[in-house]
Amino acid sequence: MASLAFLLPGGFIFLSFFFISADAATKFYQFNIQVNNVSRLCHAKPIVTVNGRFPGPTVYAREGDSVQINVTNHAQYNMSIHWHGLKQFRNGWADGPAYITQCPIQSGSSYMYSFNVTGQRGTLWWHAHILWLRATVYGAIVIMPKPGTPYPFPRPAREETLVFGEWWHADVEEVVKQGNSLGLPPNMSDAHTINGKPGPLFPCSEKHTFAMEVEQGKTYLLRIINTALNDELFFAIAGHNLTVVEIDAVYTKPFMTSAILIAPGQTTNVLVHANQMPGRYFMAVRPFIDAPIPIDNKTATSIFQYRGIPNSVLPTLPHLPSPNDTSFALSYNQKLKSLNTPTFPAIVPLKVDRNLFFTVGLGMNPCPSCVNGTRLTASLNNITFVMPEIGLLEAHYFNTKGVFRTDFPDKPPTPFNYTGAPLTANLGTTKGTRLVKLTFNSTVELVIQDTNLLTVESHPFHLHGYNFFVVGTGIGNFDHNKDPAKYNLIDPPERNTVGVPTGGWTAIRFTANNPGVWFFHCHLELHTGWGLKTAFVVENGKQADQTVLPPPKDLPQC
Numbered sequence: 001m002a003s004l005a006f007l008l009p010g011g012f013i014f015l016s017f018f019f020i021s022a023d024a025a026t027k028f029y030q031f032n033i034q035v036n037n038v039s040r041l042c043h044a045k046p047i048v049t050v051n052g053r054f055p056g057p058t059v060y061a062r063e064g065d066s067v068q069i070n071v072t073n074h075a076q077y078n079m080s081i082h083w084h085g086l087k088q089f090r091n092g093w094a095d096g097p098a099y100i101t102q103c104p105i106q107s108g109s110s111y112m113y114s115f116n117v118t119g120q121r122g123t124l125w126w127h128a129h130i131l132w133l134r135a136t137v138y139g140a141i142v143i144m145p146k147p148g149t150p151y152p153f154p155r156p157a158r159e160e161t162l163v164f165g166e167w168w169h170a171d172v173e174e175v176v177k178q179g180n181s182l183g184l185p186p187n188m189s190d191a192h193t194i195n196g197k198p199g200p201l202f203p204c205s206e207k208h209t210f211a212m213e214v215e216q217g218k219t220y221l222l223r224i225i226n227t228a229l230n231d232e233l234f235f236a237i238a239g240h241n242l243t244v245v246e247i248d249a250v251y252t253k254p255f256m257t258s259a260i261l262i263a264p265g266q267t268t269n270v271l272v273h274a275n276q277m278p279g280r281y282f283m284a285v286r287p288f289i290d291a292p293i294p295i296d297n298k299t300a301t302s303i304f305q306y307r308g309i310p311n312s313v314l315p316t317l318p319h320l321p322s323p324n325d326t327s328f329a330l331s332y333n334q335k336l337k338s339l340n341t342p343t344f345p346a347i348v349p350l351k352v353d354r355n356l357f358f359t360v361g362l363g364m365n366p367c368p369s370c371v372n373g374t375r376l377t378a379s380l381n382n383i384t385f386v387m388p389e390i391g392l393l394e395a396h397y398f399n400t401k402g403v404f405r406t407d408f409p410d411k412p413p414t415p416f417n418y419t420g421a422p423l424t425a426n427l428g429t430t431k432g433t434r435l436v437k438l439t440f441n442s443t444v445e446l447v448i449q450d451t452n453l454l455t456v457e458s459h460p461f462h463l464h465g466y467n468f469f470v471v472g473t474g475i476g477n478f479d480h481n482k483d484p485a486k487y488n489l490i491d492p493p494e495r496n497t498v499g500v501p502t503g504g505w506t507a508i509r510f511t512a513n514n515p516g517v518w519f520f521h522c523h524l525e526l527h528t529g530w531g532l533k534t535a536f537v538v539e540n541g542k543q544a545d546q547t548v549l550p551p552p553k554d555l556p557q558c
């Protein structure tokens with residue numbers, strides 16, 4: 001069947017449709033976690049992969065399918081995999097964050113992630129959710145709509161997946177260990193990548209350049225994923241505009257833009273019309289950073305190549321927003337709106353049962369053995385999260401005492417001028433495995449407030465188990481009296497990861513209708529590691545179908 005697909009005039013991408021049966025079905029995947037030598041930028045090094053592929057295999061499914069992924073761990077690291085953005089209704093056992101919903105899969109063991117794809121279609125992704133292993137262990141998830149349900153936009157001639165990443169010459173775990181022992185941020189990455197390849201602006205990269213062939217006059221769908229560990233990215237194609245149609249597997253009102261902004265954890269689908277003079281055009285990514293923080297600002301490229309144009313033609317670079325272009329970032333995010341049609345409604349909670357206000361804090365704690373005598377740290381509402389030693393979901397399900405507390409404060413202990421003059425003081429934070437308990441089906445509003453503790457910075461926050469609506473955002477301190485009046489409660493963007501603006505705030509709303517324990521964290525791996533995280537314990541509902549499912553028999557033990 002696969003060879004037939006190659007004969008189709010539309011090109012080999014139709015392969016993916018062949019693998020997706022028309023009816024709801026069970027899709028099975030075998031993931032072998034292993035170590036392979038991979039060469040990039042003139043260096044070869046062993047990296048952890050899935051099935052020897054980098055990026056890993058794309059998981060294809062259709063809305064309504066059951067998916068079973070048997071993960072067998074042949075690497076030296078204990079491992080867990082997160083299916084980022086899958087709602088996992090009642091089924092946190094398949095969510096994946098290590099020590100939150102499961103113990104890791106130990107070297108030599110297997111675990112079957114089983115889940116149903118319900119009420120979602122679009123682009124998501126999967127990645128390792130332990131240590132910094134997601135630097136190389138990641139791949140796309142493509143969920144096709146139910147049979148007979150077309151996209152709410154013209155059918156593209158072809159689809160392509162573009163996965164952005166970060167590459168280190170050194171072993172990433174060694175880089176992190178060194179940073180932690182010195183008390184400094186670990187070395188920044190050496191390159192960005194598109195589909196695992198940095199592109200020809202880097203040395204030794206001619207054969208590590210991704211290219212997609214297009215035909216003049218046709219329209220293509222790009223499924224874009226930012227898997228970078230620490231960098232928000234701008235993306236553009238020279239000479240071509242992009243039409244955004246979906247974010248985080250939720251359709252949006254289409255709008256045209258010269259570039260997109262995508263935070264770690266987010267996905268964005270765009271249509272691109274190959275309407276220019278046939279040629280070779282660079283597709284490029286480079287970070288957005290509007291805080292005084294050194295980051296890897298190098299540009300990765302791949303090629304949008306019109307059919308019949310020889311490789312000797314030099315591609316042109318797109319005009320990307322400058323790395324500190326805050327106004328582009330704010331205006332881009334303001335254009336994102338849910339499609340909100342009868343078929344794809346935006347069901348925004350209008351009444352709020354529980355108001356939460358979390359401050360994001362960076363800080364320095366004393367560390368006598370560190371170079372500067374201090375170690376960088378991070379907190380939410382003045383609490384640095386401490387990872388437990390067994391899975392929190394298991395502790396919740398079996399009512400094991402002493403593993404976590406549910407007294408995470410609804411607001412900061414002492415209000416202060418959050419984004420005022422720099423607050424460089426030692427945070428003096430409280431450490432703890434403290435969670436927020438939510439009543440089943442209650443409606444929640446959470447305002448995430450950046451602060452000037454150490455420095456302001458943009459933070460992409462990810463909630464597991466749910467999508468949420470981004471009802472408002474602003475610069476400066478959130479004003480409880482004035483800002484809610486400006487909320488968009490009609491068609492706000494619905495997503496699973498949101499960038500809180502530098503020195504600003506973001507308000508999200510969701511209905512707590514998925515029982516379980518759900519991680520909530522900054523998706524900058526640097527900050528997650530420093531403790532910028534907590535979790536929600538959503539209680540069971542009264543009915544049998546509103547309770548956490550029993551754990552699978554092969555659930556890994558610690």
Ligand SMILES: *[C@@H]1O[C@H](CO)[C@@H](O)[C@H](O)[C@H]1NC(C)=O
Binds near residue numbers: 035044045
């Ligand atoms: C990977 O390369 C290193 C040298 O760079 C070599 O020692 C090692 O045997 C290789 N491993 C595999 C699995 O090929």
Ligand SMILES: *[C@@H]1O[C@H](CO)[C@@H](O)[C@H](O)[C@H]1NC(C)=O
Binds near residue numbers: 070071072
């Ligand atoms: C998962 O893969 C391992 C290793 O191949 C195999 O032993 C195990 O039976 C598989 N589990 C399931 C449920 O298929």
Ligand SMILES: *[C@@H]1O[C@H](CO)[C@@H](O)[C@H](O)[C@H]1NC(C)=O
Binds near residue numbers: 066089091115116549
């Ligand atoms: C998936 O759906 C089937 C059929 O409704 C159900 O029996 C099963 O429990 C579901 N599995 C999960 C993990 O939700």
Ligand SMILES: *[C@@H]1O[C@H](CO)[C@@H](O)[C@H](O)[C@H]1NC(C)=O
Binds near residue numbers: 170171174175178187
């Ligand atoms: C981090 O960078 C420094 C300076 O370039 C280098 O000396 C060090 O070896 C790097 N650390 C790792 C773990 O690669």
Ligand SMILES: *[C@@H]1O[C@H](CO)[C@@H](O)[C@H](O)[C@H]1NC(C)=O
Binds near residue numbers: 239240241256
């Ligand atoms: C892209 O959009 C801008 C603004 O709408 C427009 O001025 C420009 O001509 C468009 N470029 C292309 C290549 O379509």
Ligand SMILES: *[C@@H]1O[C@H](CO)[C@@H](O)[C@H](O)[C@H]1NC(C)=O
Binds near residue numbers: 294297
């Ligand atoms: C990238 O950062 C370097 C310093 O690390 C700076 O010299 C350079 O101008 C920056 N590039 C851009 C495009 O901002």
Ligand SMILES: *[C@@H]1O[C@H](CO)[C@@H](O)[C@H](O)[C@H]1NC(C)=O
Binds near residue numbers: 322324
């Ligand atoms: C952005 O960076 C450029 C140099 O790369 C600098 O000239 C400009 O002042 C910066 N803008 C802001 C708002 O910081």
Ligand SMILES: *[C@@H]1O[C@H](CO)[C@@H](O)[C@H](O)[C@H]1NC(C)=O
Binds near residue numbers: 184185371372
């Ligand atoms: C550590 O100390 C050096 C030298 O005093 C300084 O340049 C650097 O900014 C300090 N780093 C941090 C994270 O405090």
Ligand SMILES: *[C@@H]1O[C@H](CO)[C@@H](O)[C@H](O)[C@H]1NC(C)=O
Binds near residue numbers: 417419420421
């Ligand atoms: C907060 O700090 C900023 C900058 O220092 C200042 O302009 C503002 O007036 C302060 N707000 C309050 C309520 O004190």
Ligand SMILES: *[C@@H]1O[C@H](CO)[C@@H](O)[C@H](O)[C@H]1NC(C)=O
Binds near residue numbers: 413414428429
């Ligand atoms: C954080 O809590 C500590 C006590 O645990 C307190 O000393 C400190 O002032 C608090 N910081 C803030 C910013 O609330």
Ligand SMILES: *[C@@H]1O[C@H](CO)[C@@H](O)[C@H](O)[C@H]1NC(C)=O
Binds near residue numbers: 441513541
């Ligand atoms: C959740 O609450 C809403 C009212 O806020 C109600 O309409 C809905 O039926 C409830 N859902 C469940 C599963 O209890």
Ligand SMILES: *[C@@H]1O[C@H](CO)[C@@H](O)[C@H](O)[C@H]1NC(C)=O
Binds near residue numbers: 077
């Ligand atoms: C993997 O987990 C087991 C059980 O918790 C532990 O004994 C072992 O040290 C871990 N291995 C690594 C490399 O962390």
